[in-house]
Amino acid sequence: MSGNRTTAVRKTHFAIHLILIVGAVVMIVPFLWMILTSFKTTTEATQIPIVFFPRHPSFAAYAEVIEKSDFPHYYLNTAFSALMKTVFPVIFSSMAAYAFARIQFPGKTLCFFLIISVMMVPNAVFYTPQYIIMSKLGLVNTVTALWICSLISPFATFLLRQYFLSISKELEEAAILDGCNPFQIYRFIMLPLVKSALVAIVIIQLLWTWNDLQWPLIINSSPEKLTLSAGLATLASAFYSKYPVLTAGAFMAVIPMILLFFIFQKRFIEGVAFSAHKG
Amino acid sequence: MDMNSRSKYAWAYIMIAPTLIGTLVFWGSPAIYSLYLGFMKSENFGLINHWVGLDNYHKLFRDEEFWRNLRNTLYYVVLVVPLTLVFSTFFAVLMNTRIKGASVYRVIFFLPQVTMPAAVALVWIVLFAQDFGLLNYFLGTHIAWISDPRFAMYALVLVGVWGGIGFNMLLILAGLQNIPRTLYEAGELEGAVGFRKFRHITLPLLTPTLFFTTVILMIGATQIFDSIYLIIGKTNVALPSVRSLVYAYYQNAFVYYDQNYGAVMVNILLLINLILTGFQFMLQKKWVFYE
Numbered sequence: 089m090s091g092n093r094t095t096a097v098r099k100t101h102f103a104i105h106l107i108l109i110v111g112a113v114v115m116i117v118p119f120l121w122m123i124l125t126s127f128k129t130t131t132e133a134t135q136i137p138i139v140f141f142p143r144h145p146s147f148a149a150y151a152e153v154i155e156k157s158d159f160p161h162y163y164l165n166t167a168f169s170a171l172m173k174t175v176f177p178v179i180f181s182s183m184a185a186y187a188f189a190r191i192q193f194p195g196k197t198l199c200f201f202l203i204i205s206v207m208m209v210p211n212a213v214f215y216t217p218q219y220i221i222m223s224k225l226g227l228v229n230t231v232t233a234l235w236i237c238s239l240i241s242p243f244a245t246f247l248l249r250q251y252f253l254s255i256s257k258e259l260e261e262a263a264i265l266d267g268c269n270p271f272q273i274y275r276f277i278m279l280p281l282v283k284s285a286l287v288a289i290v291i292i293q294l295l296w297t298w299n300d301l302q303w304p305l306i307i308n309s310s311p312e313k314l315t316l317s318a319g320l321a322t323l324a325s326a327f328y329s330k331y332p333v334l335t336a337g338a339f340m341a342v343i344p345m346i347l348l349f350f351i352f353q354k355r356f357i358e359g360v361a362f363s364a365h366k367g
Numbered sequence: 368m369d370m371n372s373r374s375k376y377a378w379a380y381i382m383i384a385p386t387l388i389g390t391l392v393f394w395g396s397p398a399i400y401s402l403y404l405g406f407m408k409s410e411n412f413g414l415i416n417h418w419v420g421l422d423n424y425h426k427l428f429r430d431e432e433f434w435r436n437l438r439n440t441l442y443y444v445v446l447v448v449p450l451t452l453v454f455s456t457f458f459a460v461l462m463n464t465r466i467k468g469a470s471v472y473r474v475i476f477f478l479p480q481v482t483m484p485a486a487v488a489l490v491w492i493v494l495f496a497q498d499f500g501l502l503n504y505f506l507g508t509h510i511a512w513i514s515d516p517r518f519a520m521y522a523l524v525l526v527g528v529w530g531g532i533g534f535n536m537l538l539i540l541a542g543l544q545n546i547p548r549t550l551y552e553a554g555e556l557e558g559a560v561g562f563r564k565f566r567h568i569t570l571p572l573l574t575p576t577l578f579f580t581t582v583i584l585m586i587g588a589t590q591i592f593d594s595i596y597l598i599i600g601k602t603n604v605a606l607p608s609v610r611s612l613v614y615a616y617y618q619n620a621f622v623y624y625d626q627n628y629g630a631v632m633v634n635i636l637l638l639i640n641l642i643l644t645g646f647q648f649m650l651q652k653k654w655v656f657y658e
Binding site: 100101104105107108111112114115116117118119121122125133134135136138180181183184186187188191192193194196199202203205206208209210211212213214215216217218219220221236237238239240241242245269270271274295298299301302305306316317318320321323324325328331334335337338339341342345346348349350353356357360361 | 374375376378379380381385386389390393395396400404464468472473475476477478479480484485486487492493494496498499501537538541586592593597600612616617620626629633634636637640644
């Protein structure tokens with residue numbers, strides 16, 4: 089009886105693995121194809137029958153990407169705006185979230201509602217007015233325009249407030265007795281308690297910034313002011329059928345984030361799952 | 368003994384000030400301004416505005432291209448959301464069986480999520496190629512995925528589902544792990560196995576998660592832009608069959624510089640998103656089973 093059961097379990101597990109492996113292959117093939125194609129010559133990439141592995145792996149496509157586009161600037165602009173759009177929202181949101189979670193003050197509900205209500209608005213609604221603001225400030229086509237609107241995050245504020253609410257009040261009460269002001273309580277007692285939530289926010293802000301396309305595309309046009317994703321868009325329109333060049337550019341753009349992901353995979357997955365779940 | 372409440376208020380306002388001001392200046396007022404632009408005719412990119420009432424909306428509702436864009440957007444949502452949901456649930460249930468190596472699968476399935484959509488799009492251009500593309504090679508077909516108006520939408524749906532499974536699977540997996548094991552054991556004693564176990568134990572308890580996932584998916588899918596812009600491109604004959612509201616907005620506001628007409632398009636999108644959210648919350652009461 090128990091022997092039958094183990095065989096049955098083993099069979100089910102085998103079937104499950106089989107299905108998951110098929111799924112994993114489908115997920116991974118585009119990545120493999122990207123890498124393989126990037127080392128082919130244009131002729132090899134457009135041959136019939138299909139050539140799977142480059143016969144003489146060449147870096148020609150990478151050389152062409154580096155020559156014809158401005159990847160050093162793309163990297164710098166993307167990394168710098170990612171840094172700004174991560175550090176400031178983490179500081180500002182955690183401060184605001186603490187106040188919303190723990191301090192009673194007049195107008196609290198209204199202020200909180202004003203902040204989170206923008207979460208329901210699709211991003212495209214903001215772009216024209218934000219463009220007008222940028223042009224009034226003389227910031228169109230500057231690196232500053234890439235991040236200036238996003239130093240705050242309603243989403244992170246909402247998320248961290250939930251998190252602060254779930255923490256017991258006892259620790260704070262002791263600190264209040266000791267004469268700490270709300271900022272000190274936030275900074276020295278509460279902030280260390282929500283480290284995992286802060287890491288989650290760092291990760292999602294990093295991912296969103298790194299991957300964002302539409303705003304950089306709208307606001308900046310000079311090559312030295314573009315981000316990686318907007319840079320790839322110009323690459324795509326210039327080299328639409330030069331497959332090795334497209335894939336070499338794509339590979340160069342994704343490699344930093346994929347490396348980070350492999351190093352911190354557990355934190356990435358937990359961070360994204362956490363943020364989505366609390367939201 | 369309690370802190371002076373005036374200084375407490377002061378601290379609270381100081382702590383919320385950056386977020387509140389930043390939100391109002393850069394996000395709140397733009398949202399209002401977009402509504403305002405919808406009633407205006409602007410010149411010099413917003414320097415001079417004339418009130419025109421509902422003229423922009425009248426023009427929009429008589430514009431066949433708008434209805435087509437709306438239909439495209441909704442068609443994309445109707446295809447991408449259920450497919451992503453079904454695949455994500457399917458893989459999440461499989462991974463929740465405590466098999467070995469689940470974490471490896473999780474990492475692989477999550478990989479598209481950390482990959483920039485622009486880069487993904489470039490790779491799919493290569494995979495979709497008619498003569499030399501891997502997709503046609505595996506399917507044994509000779510379809511012009513990107514430039515045939517009959518197939519372009521399905522190409523975009525494929526990219527969307529492929530990119531969305533990892534994230535949504537993770538959400539659903541977290542929901543599954545919240546279901547107490549004892550419930551399954553009790554179910555097994557009463558003869559619930561396989562699909563019946565899924566149908567009568569898993570599904571009812573998973574509905575809050577599925578509900579939440581559906582909302583996020585729908586809101587994301589109505590805003591499709593990146594893959595149309597990059598994979599289909601502006602000169603493609605298939606563009607009219609896939610052009611979404613956000614893509615049309617981008618064209619009108621930033622290519623033809625008609626920001627008022629662009630604004631009415633995204634204002635409609637805003638309305639759709641609010642209706643979807645409201646509708647979902649109403650339905651939630653009916654079919655979501657909370658413990």
